[in-house]
Every structure is written in C-alpha cells, then in structure tokens.
Amino acid sequence: MSTRIAFLKGHGTENDFVIVPDPENVIDLPPAAVAALCDRRAGIGGDGLLHVVRSAAHPEAKGMAAEAEWFMDYRNGDGSIAEMCGNGVRVFARYLQHAGHATEGDLAVATRGGVKTVRLAKDGDVTVGMGRALLPEGDVEVSVGERSWPARNVNMGNPHAVAFVEDLAHAGTLYDAPPFSPASAYPDGVNVEFVVDRGPRHVALRVHERGSGETRSCGTGACAVAVATARRDGLDPAVTGTPATYTVDVPGGTLVITERPDGEIEMTGPAVIVAEGEIDREWLETAAR
Secondary structure (H helix, E strand, O other): OOEEEEEEEEOOOOEEEEEEEOOOOOOOOHHHHHHHHHHOOOOOOEOOOOOOHHHHHHOOOHHHHHOOEEEEEEEEEOOEEEOHHHHHHHHHHHHHHHOOOOOOEEEEEEOOOEEEEEEEOOOEEEEEEEEEEEEEEOOEEEOOOOEEEEEEEEEEOEOOOOEOOOOHHHOOOOOOOOOOOOOOHOOOOOOEEEEEEOOEEEEEEEEEEEEEEEEEHHHHHHHHHHHHHHHHHHHHHHOOOOOEEEEEEEOOOEEEEEEEOOOEEEEEOEEEEEEEEEEEEEHHHOOOO
C-alpha cells in the first residue's frame, strides 16, 4: 500500500477545504483524521474536508448513482458529517474539472442534501442549484452575550438561524456557537447568520458554522440569508412570479443568490484550486487514533 495519500486545497470565497480524491472509497477517514487534516497548525488546515467518491462506491450515495457519478462526502472541520456545503459544492465541481472528470457546462453532484446541479462557466464562476428553502414555523431567538435577536428558521438541506442586526460586530468573536432557543428548533445544532443591510437587495453577513466556528463564507448560509431577507422585504417569487436576486457579501468575498418562482435557489460565486500534494499515511493513521 502506498505510504502517501493525494490531497488538494481549494476555497470558495475563502471558505477553504482539504480535498481528498478517493474514487473507490478505500481511504478510511474517521472524525479524528478529518479534524487532524483540517487543523491549521498541526495539519493542512481547512474549514472542512471534501472526500471525492464515486456515488456507486459509497453506501450513502448508491441510490443517486444513476443521476450523479460523483458524491461529495462532506465533513466539517471537527470531523462531523454535514448534509450540505454550498461553497464546498462549487470547489468540489472545480476539482472535478481540474482532474478531467468534468468540463464546462452542467454537472450533477450527489450530496447528503440530494443531487445538486452545477454549472461551470467560462469566466471561472460556478453556479449551483441549491434546491428549495424550507421555512419551518415557530419563533427562534439567538443570543450573543447580553444581546438577543429574533431569527428566521431556514433549512437549506442543513439548518440555519438568520438574525438581522444593526452592526456585524454585535456577533462578537463567534468562537463558540451562539446560544439559541427553543432547543427543540435545532436538535442537531444550527448555522447562525448575523446580517446587516448594505443597500437595495444587498446584504452582508457573518456566520458561525456548526462544527467549524466562524468561517469566511457559507454558501447555504448565503442562500438562507437571501430567502430570509426577501421575505422580510415582502418578496416571494412563488407569489409574484418574478425571480428575486440578492448580492450577499461574506468576509471572504461576494456571492449572488437568486430565488426563482419555482422555488429553486441558485448560488453563483468563485471556486479556486490553490495547491496539491501528498499526505503521509503513517502520520494520518497516528493522528486518527
């Protein structure tokens, strides 16, 4: 067995990922190994890990193999499993193009949040069909220190709490997950977005991603924010028949989010491969213990 494991590093609006190509799903990546790889001091460093596997080779994706050849087995930086990662899908698609598995145009990617349609554009941007947002009923509140805000519950295949604030600094350090209530709203934890207005259909956010802490960008979070902002502004494309597009600034760049009348949400932004190399297998096996 080879003593080396190939990896790449990529980012989407500075939401960065360790990419591990493993078409036949033969590399063991327990949570401790993923956390070690994502460690920014003792490992490679990343907000999460993109495990690239053929759908037919992964037990969670076999049922999607007829629709999508490749499965994004996404892990948070602490090694926990996540349903979806919007920036991750863009970087995942860019890797497939980089490796010769995909070309310009449309591509289907299997995720735990379902099959996503991705469009690789000539200008380098990547557009992802993110599916429809669910808006669970019930009041939610999030807190930082002594401040609390009502939040909109939005599910993009993963859960989000969107709070509109006067100043992004009010979100504090975001080292720890902001408390929320009621606990029953998010039994598996939640991504929390703090949002301010920048102009007409233009907002900015900071986000705490469960399992990763504050990140430079969150694709599903940007989609959740766009939908929550549209409803706050009295816009519902399903009712008006007109798409609603918002520019969403994240600390690492800018994403453009469009909600169509059929409910489908499209996210457009950059995706970059910045490096590739090899992981020492012995180190990884030791780190995983």
